[in-house]
Amino acid sequence: MGIPAAQMAAVARYLVKQRLARNDRYALVLMLEPLFRCNLSCTGCGKIQYPLPILKKHLSVADCVRASDECGAPVVSIAGGEPLLHPEISQIARALVDRKRFVYLCTNALLLERKLDLFEPDTHLSFSVHMDGPQKEHDRSVCREGVYDLAVQAIREAVKRGFRVTTNTTVFADSDPDRMRGFFDDMTALGVEGMMISPGYSYEKAPDQNNFLHRERSNRLFSRMLENGKKSWSFNQSPLFLQFLMGKRDFECTPWGSPTFNIFGWQRPCYLLQDGYAGSYRELLETTEWSQYGRKSGNPRCQDCMVHCGYEPSAVRAAFESASAMGATVASMVTGRL
Amino acid sequence: MDPHVRSLVERAFDYRGYVTIVRNDGSQLVGYLYDRSDAHVDLFDERAEQRTRVPAEQIADVRFSGEDAAAKSQEIWERRKGALEPLDTPAHGGWTQTLPALFVVAMEQELRAVAEAMGGRARAGVARGHLHGREVAAVAIGMGGDPRRAIEADRPACVVSCGFGGALSPDLRAGDLVLASAVQAPDGEVLPAPDLQVTRALPRAIRGQLVCAPQVAVTPEEKRRLAKGGAIAVDLESAQVARAAARAGVPWLALRAIVDEADVTLPPFAREARSDYVLPALRHALRGPGAALQLLRLARAARAATASLTAAVQSIGAALP
Numbered sequence: 001m002g003i004p005a006a007q008m009a010a011v012a013r014y015l016v017k018q019r020l021a022r023n024d025r026y027a028l029v030l031m032l033e034p035l036f037r038c039n040l041s042c043t044g045c046g047k048i049q050y051p052l053p054i055l056k057k058h059l060s061v062a063d064c065v066r067a068s069d070e071c072g073a074p075v076v077s078i079a080g081g082e083p084l085l086h087p088e089i090s091q092i093a094r095a096l097v098d099r100k101r102f103v104y105l106c107t108n109a110l111l112l113e114r115k116l117d118l119f120e121p122d123t124h125l126s127f128s129v130h131m132d133g134p135q136k137e138h139d140r141s142v143c144r145e146g147v148y149d150l151a152v153q154a155i156r157e158a159v160k161r162g163f164r165v166t167t168n169t170t171v172f173a174d175s176d177p178d179r180m181r182g183f184f185d186d187m188t189a190l191g192v193e194g195m196m197i198s199p200g201y202s203y204e205k206a207p208d209q210n211n212f213l214h215r216e217r218s219n220r221l222f223s224r225m226l227e228n229g230k231k232s233w234s235f236n237q238s239p240l241f242l243q244f245l246m247g248k249r250d251f252e253c254t255p256w257g258s259p260t261f262n263i264f265g266w267q268r269p270c271y272l273l274q275d276g277y278a279g280s281y282r283e284l285l286e287t288t289e290w291s292q293y294g295r296k297s298g299n300p301r302c303q304d305c306m307v308h309c310g311y312e313p314s315a316v317r318a319a320f321e322s323a324s325a326m327g328a329t330v331a332s333m334v335t336g337r338l
Numbered sequence: 339m340d341p342h343v344r345s346l347v348e349r350a351f352d353y354r355g356y357v358t359i360v361r362n363d364g365s366q367l368v369g370y371l372y373d374r375s376d377a378h379v380d381l382f383d384e385r386a387e388q389r390t391r392v393p394a395e396q397i398a399d400v401r402f403s404g405e406d407a408a409a410k411s412q413e414i415w416e417r418r419k420g421a422l423e424p425l426d427t428p429a430h431g432g433w434t435q436t437l438p439a440l441f442v443v444a445m446e447q448e449l450r451a452v453a454e455a456m457g458g459r460a461r462a463g464v465a466r467g468h469l470h471g472r473e474v475a476a477v478a479i480g481m482g483g484d485p486r487r488a489i490e491a492d493r494p495a496c497v498v499s500c501g502f503g504g505a506l507s508p509d510l511r512a513g514d515l516v517l518a519s520a521v522q523a524p525d526g527e528v529l530p531a532p533d534l535q536v537t538r539a540l541p542r543a544i545r546g547q548l549v550c551a552p553q554v555a556v557t558p559e560e561k562r563r564l565a566k567g568g569a570i571a572v573d574l575e576s577a578q579v580a581r582a583a584a585r586a587g588v589p590w591l592a593l594r595a596i597v598d599e600a601d602v603t604l605p606p607f608a609r610e611a612r613s614d615y616v617l618p619a620l621r622h623a624l625r626g627p628g629a630a631l632q633l634l635r636l637a638r639a640a641r642a643a644t645a646s647l648t649a650a651v652q653s654i655g656a657a658l659p
Contacts, residue, residue, distance in 0.1 A: 033588070043415065050354055050370075055384065058380075058384070088468075090468075091468070117459055117464070117465070118467070140422065143415075143418065143423055144422055252366075276351075276374070277380075278371045
């Protein structure tokens with residue numbers, strides 16, 4: 001699996017610390033959205049539909065550092081919007097890396113090659129390039145021609161310069177499993193360190209509402225994509241989460257596992273649902289009615305959701321709370337089988 | 339909260355556009371409503387700078403006065419009917435990324451000085467970095483090179499043609515900074531420099547006309563000939579940069595740090611376009627003590643010019659709008 005050993009060790013130390021402190025609710029990944037502005041308008045995205053002054057607003061370096069210090073998550077995913085449009089993005093990444101956070105800087109790669117000079121390769125920094133499948137599917141998903149080729153070129157250059165590069169892929173209902181397997185081969189050949197996959201979430205504000213996955217369909221699709229996967233494929237995700245996507249395991253959502261901070265504050269309850277904001281991380285934890293979310297709650301918006309921000313923390317926690325789940329994780333990492 | 343107002347507030351919370359809150363006293367507040375509770379609503383003002391909390395009991399009405407960005411996004415998507423945008427489509431929301439300044443230089447040595455000022459590194463003729471927290475870029479176009487592609491690719495808010503130059507006025511010393519009031523092109527056309535606020539950040543710069551020569555003026559005689567048109571300093575690129583910027587509708591300024599004074603003769607290799615002058619300098623120094631001394635003086639002058647150029651770039655950074 002493609003999670004670096006140093007990151008696994010840092011997460012393990014963090015989990016032990018939380019257990020010793022008897023913390024039941026804690027963050028594993030901070031979803032940091034320093035801006036909503038983007039240079040693409042993708043068919044399945046519900047993050048960028050705001051008036052222009054809101055799109056032009058961004059978090060400062062100090063805001064980002066404060067959010068990271070407040071929640072303490074060992075991993076920070078810088079999302080958006082397109083983070084490379086932020087005028088201080090390299091300072092934000094640097095400040096978080098200096099705090100020994102594992103930073104995943106999500107990008108559509110349109111600006112990556114020309115902005116590489118602003119960054120230094122570091123084991124704590126990875127560019128997480130948005131790639132929704134092979135060329136045709138990706139360009140269709142981002143509604144723009146030539147983006148796949150540009151991203152491939154940027155990945156090559158970043159890898160050549162010694163940067164850690166991963167990919168993040170949203171799978172939609174019309175994805176062809178065989179073509180996705182070919183895509184995993186292509187990304188592996190490019191030298192990406194690990195791939196992340198997740199089913200698309202039905203954002204209420206996304207233009208295309210017909211292409212999101214329902215749970216059973218997700219299971220079938222991910223099974224066909226991942227069953228008997230090649231050993232060379234490297235996923236930057238917990239094997240238990242991938243097994244969950246394939247329908248081999250079930251978890252309950254951990255919405256507080258990946259808290260989201262953006263220009264409005266700490267988003268309730270999770271990265272995908274916007275039910276309001278809290279002024280601090282503590283307030284988010286203490287005043288959100290968590291029982292209203294997750295599959296068991298009966299909340300209709302949670303019934304088909306299998307997205308990584310809620311279920312990857314569940315998978316990681318499960319591995320640390322049960323010997324058999326830990327055994328399954330280790331076995332999968334050794335054999336490469338899911 | 340009144341049930342009617344409550345339902346309006348819920349709708350406003352879901353609405354991706356500006357709303358107008360009408361208070362009980364008749365006063366109105368326009369903003370983006372991003373959160374609500376039983377006790378209050380939270381809004382960003384129209385410029386998304388100030389947050390305001392309005393107690394629920396003060397709200398009489400909510401009007402949906404701004405355009406709904408989600409509906410607009412939906413409309414654009416439906417109009418596209420699956421057709422892909424071309425790669426050079428402007429950013430979402432009509433917002434385009436604008437560099438506050440693009441520094442255009444000729445040679446790698448000049449690029450390194452500018453890159454140092456912006457805390458970046460020069461690589462393959464380009465440097466990116468920050469000045470006072472704002473991202474800026476510099477590009478080396480080569481001696482007498484064409485800056486059009488760089489300006490059109492970055493579409494900066496301002497183009498700064500900068501680098502080293504030769505003095506034509508006998509009053510100028512090595513390390514002096516010349517800010518062009520106008521630039522004379524090799525074909526004789528004189529391009530007056532726009533009056534930019536940012537130039538106020540360079541109070542010690544000497545204002546005067548620059549002349550753009552087709553090749554490096556090496557001898558005092560050549561410099562005297564160039565000075566006849568009224569210019570106080572000479573370079574090779576500023577006219578091309580000024581023309582390209584004007585054509586792209588971008589304001590420009592031209593700035594030169596003096597290396598060779600008016601009475602100084604440069605070694606002949608100064609005319610060669612090279613990324614590195616170490617070997618020709620060594621060859622020149624081997625000609626004799628006079629040549630070696632000439633090089634030492636030139637190196638000292640280049641250091642003064644580099645320091646002056648670096649400081650000027652940082653001053654410009656502090657004053658960028």
